[in-house]
Amino acid sequence: MPPRQHRKVSGKDVAEAAGVSRTTVSFVLNDRPNSAIPEETRRRVLTAAEALGYAPLPEARALKMGHSDVVLCLLPDWPITGPLGVLLESLSARLADSGLTMLAHQRRPDDDLSQVLGALTPTTIVAMCDLSEIEVSYAEARGISLVAFMGDVPGRPDLAGLRQSDIGRLQVAALVDRGHASVAYVLPHDRNLDWFSEPRLEGAREEAQRRNADLIEYRDVDNGGARLATWVISAARDRVTGICAYNDEVALSILMAAHGAGIAVPEDVSLIGVDDSCFTRMTRPPLSSVGFGLGVEVQRLAALITESGTEVRGSDEILQLQIRQSVQDLSATP
Amino acid sequence: MPPRQHRKVSGKDVAEAAGVSRTTVSFVLNDRPNSAIPEETRRRVLTAAEALGYAPLPEARALKMGHSDVVLCLLPDWPITGPLGVLLESLSARLADSGLTMLAHQRRPDDDLSQVLGALTPTTIVAMCDLSEIEVSYAEARGISLVAFMGDVPGRPDLAGLRQSDIGRLQVAALVDRGHASVAYVLPHDRNLDWFSEPRLEGAREEAQRRNADLIEYRDVDNGGARLATWVISAARDRVTGICAYNDEVALSILMAAHGAGIAVPEDVSLIGVDDSCFTRMTRPPLSSVGFGLGVEVQRLAALITESGTEVRGSDEILQLQIRQSVQDLSATP
DNA sequence: CTGTTAGCGCCTTCAA
């Protein structure tokens, strides 16, 4: 255990302890390729640094070098949940492999970029939320590179290969493929989710039209499920045989409402959600869902950040359709 | 919109543009109390700074001042979910009110504190994960104050008023209060969750003993629910009338297993989870749960960080028992 | 092979 001391230990202290100059310390610690430094000296510096518990001050280093090795993830101001949490975790790990440190900041509704950038200067910002044009130029002026990832940023293409609209498309396709000619799309009312829900619905509409299927929409999801139950009954009467839910929570809500209403899943109506949440396997019947193969996605994003590549892949390789017992294949019964 | 430029704009540039010295710029921008600066000059500096899009470089400032205004939240390496996400969000907001910027970093299984601290030097670290003794002294040596919050940190009391054991205690108490004399505690196998699950179980054991109730434990939660279903049946036969689940997901799993096994909730067996997840209101019957009133908790933590207070409150004010229809009051039937 | 030196952008004491 290094001795506790109040004054912070600087490179100068190490130099003195090792009996060399600060330059030498810097060279040794940064492993200069021009390592014409005798092994003996090297070791003396190293042990001195170790003994004192020395580590270079990141601020000073960044000041000198003109850039830090921090990647800032800007998150929207609603609670992090589901796949996003996983994505953050693995992106962080990937970047760490390249010597980059990922830090996340949740922005508040009304504060702008300058707040965070007043606290540190990242090398790159991964915007997972919308950014204004002013904020973009603010970042640009500071030489920070900007990457849009599931957020709207003026002048930057969204690098997420994952298109929200493809989710809705895939849900509808999964049902139509299995012989469902009339399907419904159920989404919650929360305006915060518009960024996700509108494109999904739009994709569902397009796919339904393309496949000549009927699509009806329903937005009145209540917690108790009372209104939902009556809706499910009427939908079933209207020959709706498949329901796409905005996400697995909504799907669960529908599942329970159907239970209570005497509508059997999947015999009377099939059901498919989004997120492939952990509880999808815990319901009866197990919920079908559209999951995310984020491994590839994260790897790509990390590569993009570290090497500034540009290749963008499509959703097809990311979305993972998980058909479980909540979906019935109507075309399989001759 | 400020003009785009490649070279970063420094205080010197502002000084030149305004035709004053750098000192004056610094004085104006930092609003020195000794403001003997003529209004005319003040305005010239301010407009120049605005026009150039100037903002002080945080690294340089931190270097000079000897401290940053960053609070670093160290998160465990599993995906963020549920209440933790909410806590982060509101803590961030609170700290921002005090001019502090909260950044979150998810640590990897094998990297230690020095990795992150090689990228920035926060004023305070909020440890929501376990820290080793070496890491503690590492932070101390750098003058970083350390706060343990739902994580084990040598030499630091856990400042979370929320004790995990109180959760288990409360679950059992909720059932015993309602006339259940024999209860079960069901938890998953995941070792990652030990930090949470073991204390909860322990609390449950203590409460059961104190109240003279039987407590049986079950850890074999499978996804399909097959084993769980047979267990539920045997538990019901053994006169278990109430089940506490480690969290709401497990509770859902149990609920569905019971459904399938012909065990009625709450008529045959009552059920209570933890987290008060959003889907608790979407099940049939709606799940009872122990939720978290994190508003108070966050406010306290923020105050602790900004003012270094020490007062610690207990779980009672934080845990919120939500009894819904999944719990039956046996003592109410005379 | 190693030490001297300059300067990154910022703040603040001290003179003028």
Add this chain to the structure above:
DNA sequence: TTGAAGGCGCTAACAG
């Protein structure tokens, strides 16, 4: 009321 100067800790070109 403003300018000059020093130094925070670090790196790297440039001597020696």
